Amino acid sequence: DTAVSQTPKYLVTQMGNDKSIKxxxxxxxxxxxxxxQDSKKFLKIMFSYNNKELIINETVPNRFSPKSPDKAHLxxxxxxxxxxxxxxxxxxxxxxxxxxxxxxxxxxxxxVT
Amino acid sequence: xxxxxxxxxxLIVQKGGISIINCAxxxxxxxxxxxxxxxPGKGPALLIAIRPDVxxxxxxxxxxxxxxxxxxxxxxxxxxxxxxxxxxxxAASTNxxxxxxxxxxxxxxxxx
Numbered sequence: 709d710t711a712v713s714q715t716p717k718y719l720v721t722q723m724g725n726d727k728s729i730k731x732x733x734x735x736x737x738x739x740x741x742x743x744x745q746d747s748k749k750f751l752k753i754m755f756s757y758n759n760k761e762l763i764i765n766e767t768v769p770n771r772f773s774p775k776s777p778d779k780a781h782l783x784x785x786x787x788x789x790x791x792x793x794x795x796x797x798x799x800x801x802x803x804x805x806x807x808x809x810x811x812x813x814x815x816x817x818x819x820v821t
Numbered sequence: 822x823x824x825x826x827x828x829x830x831x832l833i834v835q836k837g838g839i840s841i842i843n844c845a846x847x848x849x850x851x852x853x854x855x856x857x858x859x860x861p862g863k864g865p866a867l868l869i870a871i872r873p874d875v876x877x878x879x880x881x882x883x884x885x886x887x888x889x890x891x892x893x894x895x896x897x898x899x900x901x902x903x904x905x906x907x908x909x910x911x912a913a914s915t916n917x918x919x920x921x922x923x924x925x926x927x928x929x930x931x932x933x
Contacts, residue, residue, distance in 0.1 A: 712864075739919060749908060751865065753920040764920050798864050808853040808914060810921060812864035 711735050712813035714799050720819045721789055729784045729816045731799030739763075740782040741800040741810065742774060751798070757782050758804065789820045824848055825913050827924025834931050840898040842927045844911035847892065851913040855921070856885065856896045859908045868909070869896070901931045 712733045721727050733740065741764075742754040755774040756764035762774065771787045782799060799813040827844045834840045844854075855870035871878045871885040871894065878885045884897040898905055908928050912921040 741920065749859075749926045751910060751921075751923040751926075753922075756919050758919070766920075800864075802919075809855070809867055809870065812857075812866070814864045815862075 712799055712801055712811050714797075714813040714816050716816060717814065718817050718819075720821065722821055723789055723791060725789050726785070726787045727789060727818070728786070729797055729799075729818070731782045731784070731813055733780055733799075733801040733811070733813075735801055735811065736803070737801040737811075738779060738804045739802050740776065740779075741802075742782065742784050743798045743800060743812075745796040745798060745815070747795070754797075755782075755784075786818075789818075791820050794818055794820045823925070824922040825911060825924040827911050827927060829927060830925070831928040832930070834898075834901045834929065836901065836903060836931055836933050838901050838931075840901045840905070840929055840931070841895060842909055842911070842929075843893065843895045844913075844924050845891075845893045846913050846922075848913070848915070848922075849892070850915045851922075853914045854885070854887065854894050855912050856883075857910045857912065857923075859910065859926075865910060898929075901929075903931045903933055905929060906931050 715730045739758045741756045757776045760776045773785045776782045796815045798815045800810045802810040856868045857865035858868045859865045882899045887894045908926045910926045911924040
């Protein structure tokens with residue numbers, strides 16, 4: 709069973725389009741994240757949700773909007789895509805409390821042309 | 822601002838050798854220090870983690886050494902194998918911070 713899954717795996721789109729990436733976790737975790745990995749492989753937190761509530765919102769353009777319909781899902785909507793948005797986006801989850809371990813999804817490679 | 826600094830950027834080790842990757846941090850509020858392994862086209866996978874109340878943690882061929890006073894920690898991979906070839910990331914977080922602050926990664930190549 710896949711613990712953290714993302715769809716799609718690859719996303720190729722043109723500048724100016726709007727796209728969404730979906731994430732689901734079946735671990736029963738309370739907290740979910742979106743990370744961005746750039747072309748140099750640097751991983752940076754974008755958003756964090758705990759029990760459907762936004763708790764971290766790093767300096768990310770407001771074209772990016774996370775949405776959490778329930779604890780098991782965290783989707784990422786991106787409006788007016790730009791060339792610089794090309795990256796790999798990872799969803800992750802963890803349980804609250806003393807267990808800090810985060811589990812990552814397989815990633816979505818977004819290419820903006 | 823890079824909160825966790827990782828070195829080296831790349832590393833080549835012969836099969837059977839020891840791979841050592843180092844990380845340093847400034848924020849003394851960090852209390853959780855994991856290492857992640859990432860293969861091409863895959864998501865980062867938790868390898869081993871340590872909390873600052875211990876100076877060393879070993880799991881199989883992987884060992885974390887932690888120096889609280891120096892604010893440094895390192896990953897040692899003993900008897901390195903070609904299958905260990907991957908990118909390794911150190912990270913740090915606080916109890917309340919939730920997010921992981923990653924180092925820039927080390928690309929490890931283990932040659933046969």
